Amino acid sequence: MMRKEIKLMNAESDLTLDHFNDDSALIYGIGNIGRQDDGLGWAFVDWLETTSACANAEKVKFYQLNLEDADLISHKQRVLFVDASKDTAVDSFRLYKAESKMDFSFTSHAMSIETIMATCQMCFGKIPDVYVLAIRGYEWELQIGLTEQAKRNLNLASAHIYRTATAPSPKTDCCLQ
């Protein structure tokens, strides 16, 4: 399975948490723990905080991106967004570098990562390097707790981005606690 997942990744496959381990970096978990696998983004941040991995980065958890997040990322040099993915093309997770793009498929309560980047550029005249860790989820009902498949994907994603970091060695199930 892991070989297949790595195939889905692009040039960012070498990226590790070391890249984000200073105060100019932000790790942003997007989601809702009350909607089953939508809690993947928060679970990733919880795992970082539990293990003290990437301790120097600022960490944020929120339900969805909004316009003021353009201001938030404008103060950073590197940002890692972690979100659940419904994309069936993603077997377990995908790590990629995001590109700024004004996405007009806007609804009043959520904005895309690409649009936040474009807004940051237009309003604040600068833009950080932004990466996305998209972790595949499966169930989205009003219920607390990740599905077993989502937990497995979270472990795979965590182990991958953790693997060459200088922080303590990964425990593949630490994020499930």
Add this chain to the structure above:
Amino acid sequence: MGRKLIIDPVTRIEGHGKVTIQLDDDNNVIDAKLLVVEFRGFEKFIQGHPYWEAPMLLQRICGICFVSHHLCGAKALDDMVGVGYSTHNLITPTAEKMRRLGHYAQQLQSHATAYFYCIVPEMMLGMDAAPEKRNVLGLVAADPELIKRVVMLRKWGQELIQAVLGKKMHGISSIPGGVNNNLTAEVRDRFIKGDATIPSIDQMLEYSMEGLQLFYDFHEKNRAMVDSFGDAPALDMCLVDDNGDVDYYHGKMRIVDNDKKVVRELDYHDYLDHFSEATEEWSYMKFPFLKELGREKGSVRVGPLARVNVTKSYSTPLAQAALEKFHAYNKGKCSNKALHTNWARAIEILHSAELIKVLLRDPDLQKDQLLVTPTEAMWTGEGVGVVEAPRGTLLHHYRANKEGNITFANLVVATTQNNQVMNRTVRSVAEAYLGGQAEITEGMMNAIEVGIRAFDPCLSCATHALGEMPLEVTLLDAKGNQIDERRK
């Protein structure tokens, strides 16, 4: 051949709604409805939970006006434990002022969201502008400096919510009988003076004034359209103090007619004695109305327009000046014009900022008397809370058994109160923009949405569910056969 237009769902509102418009063979509007097709569930699943969980759980109905739900629930809990307004054994001044501060902060950021995200794009870019342009992202491209200020308004409001309620969303500061924290002088000064991350309160006032000026400029250029769009008569209702001025946190429910004559004033604990709710098989959202007057004459409007119609004055100078201008323009009568709601909302952004400025300088916020601890004998087991949420009058009513578990919960939210007047607005706009037209354009369809959006309806609150919000427009003939379909 008659036909039916369907807008499903309406965009840039919270939740999932659908509009159907029935046209006859000459394209005259013969029927228009706003349908709410979400399922309601929160009132049921809260049953059996400990009473003190209600304000924490029920605020999760919404990601926008959660503070209102939290405070409304907290007021109901105050009643239940014997320290609420029904018992006249009140919470401490510090507790009430902390709640008010969070409430005003939420109104500031919620109104800023509705106004700048959902309404200003059409004001600045045009109702007929391409759909992919007439939204806040179109504004980002058109005026990034304006958006920077909008970002700061929202951010400032949310930071203040976090400072008061402990979290930016779904905080838990209000507890039965009071609150669990005050505001330190250091935190207070951050909001008064600003720092490297947030502007000062005076800058918030400046941005709020600029937001109001946007409406004045738009109104000046589009006076005929603004003053005729979506004219929908209704009674107006909001909470008022003893002077007849709006009080967003507590007061009597005052209902006035178009001449501002008071037709009913009541203690909100008696709400159910005065109101009934009609249902329709085509919508999950009910239609509240004053029993004595019946549904047609007794339906009320709530929210920004109702409040500026009802209130006699404001206690703060800038908002008072704006209110006087509004009242004079409408010649002392209530306005029924849908787009005047946006004017009212801009006034209330300013009013909220001024109220926050006054409260931030109140030394009671730094005092330690946070909680009134009731005795077991004071337990009543039933409570009603009402606040003026950004979208209008919000009511929570709970009962619990002697073990303290919820046995009954009823929520009457602003969007439900506005159900009848929103339907009237849809009908009015449909007649004006679609009636008799041979071809229905996307801009005409958007006019319907503009009318609904003026109410900033929260259909998730009204039915307590969540939904994705793509836009589907389906054109049906009189027999219900699909002729065309569009999706945004």
